[in-house]
Amino acid sequence: MISSRNYGITAFAFIYLGFLYLPILFLPLFSFNDGVIVAFPIKGFSTRWYSTLMSIEALHDALWNSLRVAVSTSILATILGVFGARAFTRYRFPGRTALTSFVMVPLVLPEIIVAISLLIVLIKSGVGLSLVSVTLGHVLLCMPFAMAVLISSFEGLDQSLEEASFDLGESAAWTFWRVILPIVAPGIIASLLITFTISLDEFIVAFFLAGTDPTLPVYIWSQLRFAARLPSVLALGSIMLFASFILLWLAEMLRRKSQARSGRSGGII
């Protein structure tokens, strides 16, 4: 199938991928550089920026904050996503399509607009700023992703399986537990992983709503003012990059498994 005409497209693909990922590859590269200045030529190999990470207490607090927010966000968004995906795939109700569009809107809204409006609402309603407010904001941002993943695994769920379970004497709750949940489980785990990753990496909403408890990205941003700390920020960034990549890869594997189970194909990532 590969003919000479495809060389142009192949070249374009490589340039595109290089443009997309090469800058990111500089992150791990300079995080191992034995020097403060982030520039070529590279001075030598060192892991000292990684070891300094171990001793910064504010960073550990920020990491702990981020993990708490990300875990709460992923669980909340996934539970809501399960309900939403179930309703969307099984029931026909007025305003169904409009409602799903509204759930998907945060995907395209500028994050800063979302962040500012959330800030105003939370302050005016007296909720105040804390990790709870960050979590709420993150749930809003993560819902479209949770819904997309979960709808794709709920859609393939054959209705006759549920009817078979009823027919064999089980109630709706037992049917959910014994049939629906096991079949969509990979989708649920994928949704947990994706929303966890998004929440962990999210900056703008966290920056506006975090109050006095910074999350990891907010902490990183605050460190950018100090040139001497830049290499350790790069080290931290490299770790986050690696972790996010692993999580998303896992999520995609699980999503594919879930679709294979319910006999469908196609993906969102």
Added chain:
Amino acid sequence: MTVPNIIEINGVSRHFGPVRALDGVDMQIREGEFFSLLGPSGCGKTTLLRLIAGFDDPTAGEVLIAGEAMTGVPANLRPTNMVFQNYAIFPHLNVGRNVAYGLRKLRLAPDELKSRVSSALEMVDLTGLEDRGAEELSGGQRQRVALARALIMRPKVLLLDEPLSALDKKLREQMQIELRRLQRSVGITFILVTHDQHEALTMSDRIAVMFEGKVDQIASPNELYERPASRAVAGFIGGMNFIDAAVKKKTANQITAEAAGLGTVVVASEDNVSDDASEIVLGIRPERLSISTGKKAGKNRVVGTISDAAFFGEVTHYYVDLPGRQEPLAVSVSNSAEHETLPAGAKVTIGFDPKSLVPLD
């Protein structure tokens, strides 16, 4: 001795908006019989099955199972079990767990559970396949698992929704015989939904033929074939020639009529014909007509011209033009070893026994 009714359908209608999927259906199904709901797609047979199973509620009328009204009783509390068209095998469970699925509430000891599952699998010829994954089963095996999973519940009625339609022809014919044998051995009432007349005729004790939400006839396969109650039933089951006829004389149990193309015939039945009818339709099966070379018209013999012939192996179908008749008459002849297919255009004599003429509405 009369066999009690296990299912009574009393004036059941089911409307979907303006569509009358079922329209005033009455039906009694006897305990222990193999009963089929037969009809073209969209005739309401699956809707009726789902009403019996409890997946849907009738707009009007009621369903009784074993003498108890089922109105408001959900599917999981009804003494029925279903074999779904796509079998609905739980993909995340192996064969053993699929079959044992409905036994959770019985809280059986592991040994008891195991022996029940293995005897259910034995019943459907899947002995020892407990640990086989759901994804590794062939179409025929999936169907057997679905059967075992339903029969292990010891239902009063087993509902089968076109269970053979997904199988290839050979397997389908084999399963027809097996299902029939299984039904006899367990003695449970089977209700089969099918659009395949051969399937219904082969397997059933009685068949309800449905068209457009209504039941046209409920009868044994033999009666359905020999004495169809309407043109629709006669045309749906087997081949049938329809012949317009004018009534000349009508006495008790006998009609003398002038049939288009066949001449004057005496029909020894007055089923389906109202007292004052002057124009009726007569039906005759293609295999009840005989064909011979030569031109010897006479009583119950008419001369025609072969317009077309089709060879089917065991039979040959001839289409014969008769004077006084628009459509050719279909004649089916069993082929002997020395048979010769008659050519189109040949003059032939068609003979018939007036006993084979069925008056229709």
